[in-house]
Amino acid sequence: MPEGDTIFRTARALGRALTAKAVTGFRSTYPLLTRFNDDTPLIGQTVESVDSRGKWLLIQFSGGGMLVTHMLMSGSWHIYRHGERWQRPRNHMRILLENSDYVAVGFSVPVAKMMRAHELARALRIPPAAIDVLSAEFDAGEATRRVQAHGGEEVGDVLLHQEAIAGVGNVFKSEICFVTATNPFCKVADLDSERVAFLVATSRRLVKANVLEDSGETMVTYGGMHRRTTGRIDPGERVWVYGRGDEPCRKCGEPIRRQLQGPDARVTFWCPKCQKS
Numbered sequence: 001m002p003e004g005d006t007i008f009r010t011a012r013a014l015g016r017a018l019t020a021k022a023v024t025g026f027r028s029t030y031p032l033l034t035r036f037n038d039d040t041p042l043i044g045q046t047v048e049s050v051d052s053r054g055k056w057l058l059i060q061f062s063g064g065g066m067l068v069t070h071m072l073m074s075g076s077w078h079i080y081r082h083g084e085r086w087q088r089p090r091n092h093m094r095i096l097l098e099n100s101d102y103v104a105v106g107f108s109v110p111v112a113k114m115m116r117a118h119e120l121a122r123a124l125r126i127p128p129a130a131i132d133v134l135s136a137e138f139d140a141g142e143a144t145r146r147v148q149a150h151g152g153e154e155v156g157d158v159l160l161h162q163e164a165i166a167g168v169g170n171v172f173k174s175e176i177c178f179v180t181a182t183n184p185f186c187k188v189a190d191l192d193s194e195r196v197a198f199l200v201a202t203s204r205r206l207v208k209a210n211v212l213e214d215s216g217e218t219m220v221t222y223g224g225m226h227r228r229t230t231g232r233i234d235p236g237e238r239v240w241v242y243g244r245g246d247e248p249c250r251k252c253g254e255p256i257r258r259q260l261q262g263p264d265a266r267v268t269f270w271c272p273k274c275q276k277s
């Protein structure tokens, strides 16, 4: 699943291509979207903003409608110049938005709805900006309180709860636990408030570090990104533990462990020596 940093990059690229420009073309294979467009045509409306919230991408139109998409595993948005060759097959196209400069194509986007802004939070449980690690309105105290409200659950699970702290995905989950020397299988309630606050601050720092580079590319894909949490340039040393089962810990040499965690059986990597509590 794309993590929050990836959605954030997509929103930024789409924002540059679409914001403050009039829509000149719209197509979708989703009947609910085309019906909305029949009632309230998007052509002629202006895109007011493109934002990410956790793993949701929100495109606000001047007529009051908001196009809400969630990428799950397979979806991606690409931005092309008119006439440019698409990088994915035409029959993967689910949504297409055009303006005078660009064509934005949502490929294999599995969840897409048109909503009014006030319907959003309740209907989709989209996390508030205060707990989105990539939002300028991020409130570390609020995120810390929400994480602590899941005291009976394991840290590695709670970091994935989008209603506690939004924007951390499965790769970062393992990395955050390593960087804070936290055992991902310990209960949140077993950590003091300072440690939870440290986990929250580290979450924001690591995820944000992956969106600072801004290449200004005109095309966005989910495949082309290499997450980095170690600060090292060498491609073999980009992360501390994720995907490194049985390889030696970069700090102590102990073999990294791998285990499925939580109700959704998400894979977790950790060092049993460096992450004791």
Ligand SMILES: [Zn+2]
Residues within 6 Å of the ligand: 249, 250, 251, 252, 253, 254, 271, 272, 273, 274, 275
């Ligand atoms: Zn270690």
